Each structure stands twice: as structure tokens, then as C-alpha cells.
Amino acid sequence: MEPDNLYRLLMAPAAATPDQPAVVQPDEDGVLEEISYRALDDRIREYATVLDGLGLDVGDRVVVEADTSAAAVAMLLACAKLGLPFVPVSPQTPDSRLRTILQSVGPALHVRADGLADRELAEVGGRGRFGRDGLVVELPPVRGPRRRRAVLGTDTAYIVFTSGSTGRPKGVVMSHRSIVTFLRAMRADGLAGPGDRVASTSPLQFDFALFGIGVALSSGAALVPVRREQLDSPRRMVAFLREAEVTQVHGVPSLWRPVLRHDPDLLSGLTRLRSVVFAGEEFPLPELRRLQETLPAARLVNGYGATESMAASFTDVPNPLPAGQDRLSIGHAHTGAEMTLVDQHGAAVTEPGQVGEIYLRSPALFTGYWNDPGATAGVLVLDPIEPRHGQKVLRTGDLARLGEQGELYFIGRADFQVQIRGNRVELGEIEGTLTRLPGVTAAAVSLVPRLGNHVLMAAVVLDDPAAGLDQAEAIAFCAKELPAYMVPRSVHALSELPLTENGKVDRAVLNRTLAAPR
Numbered sequence: 001m002e003p004d005n006l007y008r009l010l011m012a013p014a015a016a017t018p019d020q021p022a023v024v025q026p027d028e029d030g031v032l033e034e035i036s037y038r039a040l041d042d043r044i045r046e047y048a049t050v051l052d053g054l055g056l057d058v059g060d061r062v063v064v065e066a067d068t069s070a071a072a073v074a075m076l077l078a079c080a081k082l083g084l085p086f087v088p089v090s091p092q093t094p095d096s097r098l099r100t101i102l103q104s105v106g107p108a109l110h111v112r113a114d115g116l117a118d119r120e121l122a123e124v125g126g127r128g129r130f131g132r133d134g135l136v137v138e139l140p141p142v143r144g145p146r147r148r149r150a151v152l153g154t155d156t157a158y159i160v161f162t163s164g165s166t167g168r169p170k171g172v173v174m175s176h177r178s179i180v181t182f183l184r185a186m187r188a189d190g191l192a193g194p195g196d197r198v199a200s201t202s203p204l205q206f207d208f209a210l211f212g213i214g215v216a217l218s219s220g221a222a223l224v225p226v227r228r229e230q231l232d233s234p235r236r237m238v239a240f241l242r243e244a245e246v247t248q249v250h251g252v253p254s255l256w257r258p259v260l261r262h263d264p265d266l267l268s269g270l271t272r273l274r275s276v277v278f279a280g281e282e283f284p285l286p287e288l289r290r291l292q293e294t295l296p297a298a299r300l301v302n303g304y305g306a307t308e309s310m311a312a313s314f315t316d317v318p319n320p321l322p323a324g325q326d327r328l329s330i331g332h333a334h335t336g337a338e339m340t341l342v343d344q345h346g347a348a349v350t351e352p353g354q355v356g357e358i359y360l361r362s363p364a365l366f367t368g369y370w371n372d373p374g375a376t377a378g379v380l381v382l383d384p385i386e387p388r389h390g391q392k393v394l395r396t397g398d399l400a401r402l403g404e405q406g407e408l409y410f411i412g413r414a415d416f417q418v419q420i421r422g423n424r425v426e427l428g429e430i431e432g433t434l435t436r437l438p439g440v441t442a443a444a445v446s447l448v449p450r451l452g453n454h455v456l457m458a459a460v461v462l463d464d465p466a467a468g469l470d471q472a473e474a475i476a477f478c479a480k481e482l483p484a485y486m487v488p489r490s491v492h493a494l495s496e497l498p499l500t501e502n503g504k505v506d507r508a509v510l511n512r513t514l515a516a517p518r
């Protein structure tokens, strides 16, 4: 019985169905090509041979700078095959952040996909480029002693850096055993299967992209990487998804905003689209309803979870979404894991309607934060309900409400809980109210420092930008729906919400935008 290894799991279909497409992507002339499992495995072995010749040791890191593509997937899996943890970063990563990651993780090698513009970086370790014609090592890594030969299931498969709410990037260390266990659970839950064509739209340094690669290839499906430039025009995005005959699309909620606002009817052309998996933050309900209306036959799946366990639950959105429902269920944990709610006294929440912090028990948890045992201790904790076993569980920092059947309803980040005049305020609840205002398609609320105090300020995105927003009416609407201390001081219409590189609402930029004198 061979140890768990991400390469072996994802290339298993190469033995069974070698001629099936593993990756579908445009070639140099923009013509869609299908790279078979066999061809992908050949590419992996070709890269692995070059890597193996460098005398690296199990556990030596390789920073892989690329967008998702067949070559990038081959590079990640070549590293996995040799027990070299890959650190995926996207080409859009600013030099300063890449420098921080390089200094923190001290890679033996930094490889970049062919065609990327040069960067002004003082090199840390070796350097190389990879693409269709192989892996070229431009600067060999310094050879260290090879102390370990076996690649074990507990060894690190990858390290993903998340900005984290504190801003300092933390490296989430994921072992082969954890990611393989997680992907086997996805296969058991039937998220994708052979014949599926899974479109992945997130940048490679966001584990949502690794999720798409893992789910597609471990299921014998085809991965369809969607490049950024295809995403900013609704027409181009839909045309690409249609031409590639995509059956499942993975993306953050903001992926759908442009096409839902400007050209929703285009979506009816996606006749092969069977499912949409969204993750990363709450999907504003007016937009989710419109997505449901335009894709009536598609299964919409709410993927919830953190990089520290890759994900925790996948819950079908009820179709149609009941009119009165104002929070989305994040259901129950995926096969083999369990989410429990714990109140501030450390006791289990068992009463439906009560709120607690989500703790995740799972065999697929991360090993810890790279070189940061302190931060790790705050998140991988003894099970508060029964600490005597010594089992570590993931303290998610997310609050949820318990439903009648034990399903959970996401409320928000515990650190997004703000205290206003002694009252606990859920920014998400105010956002949910604002999205119920006719004409509003999305909303984000910030607590902005103002003259030595803090005031609630809101930004909304309108269905029709030309319609303009009646601020007094918006505030009056909130005053009708919310307790006084939760009513925003001001509501501003923005043409769009500022987004992070991973496509989530960028709260830091939003704060600055709202705090700027009008």
C-alpha cells in the first residue's frame, strides 16, 4: 500500500482512461486543444526527471509562479511526485508580496511559466522556466545534503499563503494525506465525475484553483482553466464556457456579477452547464436568485470552508430559493468530517436558532502555518467539547446559526463582529438587509473611524447604475428593518465593490473608499 500522494491520486485515471482529456485549453493559436491524461503524465515525468537531477531533498520548497494551465498542473504534480512542496503564486502577485513569500519560505527553486514578464527580484535559491518544451533551469539551486528519500503521506504537498485578516501572509501547510483524504471525500460525494468538464476561474495562489484541479483530475474529468482576460467581458466568458462545453463552473460569487448585471440572457446559451460551485464568501441573494432564473437546470452548490482544511461543506442551494430566506445554509460537513458549534463558554450549541463558532473535526486538516507555531496553536486547538482525547480540531473563526436539522447558516467572521454602543453587530446582517432594497444587487458595510468614533457606512452596487441611489430612502429602509444601532450612517452607490486578487470584497480598500471625505 503506497503512501498517500497527490500525484498518484490525480494521475490514477492515466492508467484507467489514458486517452480521456485531463486539461482543455487554448493552444498558442487560441484553438481549443485537449491534453489527455497520458500526455499530462508524460509532461509530469519530463519535469520530474529534470527536478530529480537537481539533488533536492524531500521537503525542499518550489515556488511555482503561473496561471492555471496544463503546464502549471504538470509542474505542481511533478513537485508532488518528488515530495517537493509547491508554493503556488499567481503572476499578478505584487513584487513586494512575492518577496515576502520567498523570504519566508526560502525555496530551493522558483520556477515561472513561459511567457511571464520578468520581475525585479533578488533571487532566493535557484530559478527556472517551464512550458511546452520542458523545464529549463536557469540558475541551479545550491545542492544540500539529501537526508530523506521516502515521500510519506505526512509530508507537505503544498503551502498556500493567505493574506489572512491580520494582513501578514501565513503559509497554510497541507500534507499529502490531508489533501488526498479531502479529495477522496469529494469523489465520494459525487461533486464531479468522468465526462465532466470543470472550469476553474480562480488564480493559482487561491486554493479554490487547487480544489478545481484536484476535483477534476481525481474524478477522471477534464479541467478547463479560464484565463483572467476571458472573465472581464461577459460575452467572452460565456462564449468560452460554451465552446469548451463546460459542465461545471467553479468561481467566487463576484465572478457572476458582470454577466448578471449586463447580459444575463447570455447564460441561457450554456446548455451543457450542469452545476456551479461557488465559494469564498456569501453570494448576495438577489444575484443568486437571478443566477437560478437564468440557469434553471443547473445545480448551484455553496462551497464553504477555509484553506486550513481546503473546504468544510458543500450544500445545494434550494431551487427556487424561498422568498423569505435571507441566509444561505452551509449545511453539514462533507463525508468524513463534522462541523460543530461552540458558544463563548466552550459548550456545544445544540439548540436550533442559537449561534456559535464553527469548529471542524476532520482527517483533512492542515499541518500548521509555515514557521509560525504561535498562529498554529490559535487555530489547531484541542476539541473544546472533549479535550481529553488530545484530538486537534480547526477553530474556524466563523459564526453560524444552528438550523432545525442540525444544518448551519453562516453568519460571519467572529472578528467581523463589531460592538456598537455595547451591542454585537453582524455586518453581514446589515449587508443582507441592504440587498433586499429594490434595485440593489450587492452590498458591503464597514465600521469606519470618524472623528474619534466609529460609524457604520455602507456601499451598494445597483442593478442599474443609471438609476442612482436615494440615500435617505436606503437609510429609512434599514431603520424599518434593523435596530437603530445597526442602521448605517451613510449608504453610497459604487459602480462595483473593490475586490481582492482572489475575487472577494476587499474590506481594506472598501474602508479607505468609505472613509475618504465625500
Ligand SMILES: Nc1ncnc2c1ncn2[C@@H]1O[C@H](COS(=O)(=O)NC(=O)C[C@H](N)c2ccccc2)[C@@H](O)[C@H]1O
Pocket (backbone or CB within 6 Å): 162, 207, 208, 211, 278, 279, 280, 281, 282, 283, 302, 303, 304, 305, 306, 307, 308, 310, 311, 312, 396, 397, 398, 410, 412, 413
Ligand atoms: N461559502 C461561503 N460562505 C460564506 N463565507 C465563506 C464561504 N466560503 C468561505 N468563506 C469565508 O472565507 C473564509 C476562508 O477563506 S479562505 O481560507 O481564503 N478559503 C476560501 O475562501 C475558499 C475555501 N478554501 C474553499 C475552496 C474550495 C471550495 C470551497 C471552499 C471562511 O472562514 C469564511 O469566513
